[in-house]
Amino acid sequence: MNGIHDMGGMQDMGAIQREKTEPVFHAVWEGRIYAMSNAVQGTGKLKLGLRPPMENIPPLDYLRISYYEKFYVSITERLVASDLLTREELQRGTPDPGSKKSDLALSPSAAVAAMMKNPPTRRDLPVAARFQVGEIVRARNINPATHTRLPRYVRGKSGEIVRDHGVFVFSDTSVYGQGEKPQHIYSVRFAARELWGQQAAPQDSVYLDLFDDYLETV
Amino acid sequence: MTTTRRDLLGTALTVAGVAVTPKLIHASDHHDHGEHDHQDVPSDPALRVKALESLLVAKGLVDRAALDALIDVYEHQVGPRNGARVVARAWVDPAFKARLLEHGTAAVGEFGYSGNQGADIRVVENTPTVHNVVVCTLCSCYPWPVLGLPPVWYKSAPYRARAVIDPRGVLREMGTEVPPDVEVRVWDSTAEQRYLVLPERPQRTEHWSEEKLADLVTRDSMIGVAKATVPGTQT
Numbered sequence: 212m213n214g215i216h217d218m219g220g221m222q223d224m225g226a227i228q229r230e231k232t233e234p235v236f237h238a239v240w241e242g243r244i245y246a247m248s249n250a251v252q253g254t255g256k257l258k259l260g261l262r263p264p265m266e267n268i269p270p271l272d273y274l275r276i277s278y279y280e281k282f283y284v285s286i287t288e289r290l291v292a293s294d295l296l297t298r299e300e301l302q303r304g305t306p307d308p309g310s311k312k313s314d315l316a317l318s319p320s321a322a323v324a325a326m327m328k329n330p331p332t333r334r335d336l337p338v339a340a341r342f343q344v345g346e347i348v349r350a351r352n353i354n355p356a357t358h359t360r361l362p363r364y365v366r367g368k369s370g371e372i373v374r375d376h377g378v379f380v381f382s383d384t385s386v387y388g389q390g391e392k393p394q395h396i397y398s399v400r401f402a403a404r405e406l407w408g409q410q411a412a413p414q415d416s417v418y419l420d421l422f423d424d425y426l427e428t429v
Numbered sequence: 430m431t432t433t434r435r436d437l438l439g440t441a442l443t444v445a446g447v448a449v450t451p452k453l454i455h456a457s458d459h460h461d462h463g464e465h466d467h468q469d470v471p472s473d474p475a476l477r478v479k480a481l482e483s484l485l486v487a488k489g490l491v492d493r494a495a496l497d498a499l500i501d502v503y504e505h506q507v508g509p510r511n512g513a514r515v516v517a518r519a520w521v522d523p524a525f526k527a528r529l530l531e532h533g534t535a536a537v538g539e540f541g542y543s544g545n546q547g548a549d550i551r552v553v554e555n556t557p558t559v560h561n562v563v564v565c566t567l568c569s570c571y572p573w574p575v576l577g578l579p580p581v582w583y584k585s586a587p588y589r590a591r592a593v594i595d596p597r598g599v600l601r602e603m604g605t606e607v608p609p610d611v612e613v614r615v616w617d618s619t620a621e622q623r624y625l626v627l628p629e630r631p632q633r634t635e636h637w638s639e640e641k642l643a644d645l646v647t648r649d650s651m652i653g654v655a656k657a658t659v660p661g662t663q664t
Contacts, residue, residue, distance in 0.1 A: 233581065
């Protein structure tokens, strides 16, 4: 989706603010919501990926709320989309009367183990690679209104395949439970001047990892 | 999945009867139905998260002790010290360095670091002629088994926006001037690969132990927005 999250190349976001010594979490609730997100994801029962709900946050809110508030939005939307929680329960703060208590909650050791081996997205499948290392390719000019990992700033631009990472689940469909569509991911080098014109340094470049479906022959 | 933006806004900003942005969501309600009564309810995220935790525990979806265990991992078991050990080993052991650059995930696994977003780790090397810097323009992808959770600035709009279009300006703003004859490579981690920069080993550290060298390896040097600490300049 051509949303506010797709920020690469924007120039009006202000100065980069850095803290000298930054804690892992700035408040207790940040750790709690991040842990909740991982603990529920570890059950393997969520039917919606982490990022689509974050990307659907209206732009003004997306820019205003913090990183961990986005996790709050994401986990609640994923639970609702997975029929594990209702909007009424969220509003009220208590389970629906008469609803059956789930037994999905992971134990501490199971939750940590699940996070450590987060479902791998690599697939050991004999899927043919459409492109070879050294080949010049073009990122397709596509504008899906759903989740994609093809940023706007490379669409229509040409680059060189520098590495084949192997076969992975295609996130554009898998995050919605619409199939794995396993395919190759390539590391593609784009010259900075191809992306940004003459203002970029001639020897600089930007590397992106792009799915087979994002690319076409030049 | 058919959630509209309007639904999402409602869910995002209200829970357990808590009106989080009363002005935005409920101002009109207030006019239309004078009874609508949210003004006493606190709006901060701490309370929303607490309410959600209680709800998920009551529904049997989350065990509080599991949350404690996960937080302990983020706060005490992962962090940039892991990455620093990997970098220091690469500085003193050429065979390890070769494995690290070829198969990052497996080489990092020799230290027992693996998992979650670090499922596939790629290590890129800074040299006198190449400077690497890592960003995730679309969200906040980060090699957490070796660096821990990302700092706020890495997840912030200014960094995500400008790192790809003006890396030299961003690096200068963050205190690192890259000479014009050095090539800058920006790694926008868009899908499944997580990047760690192998910074250059500072000069005059030839006889240093691996452990002492690790103290020179900062988090920022492994993201590529700084160089490793030069001996004698630690603050």
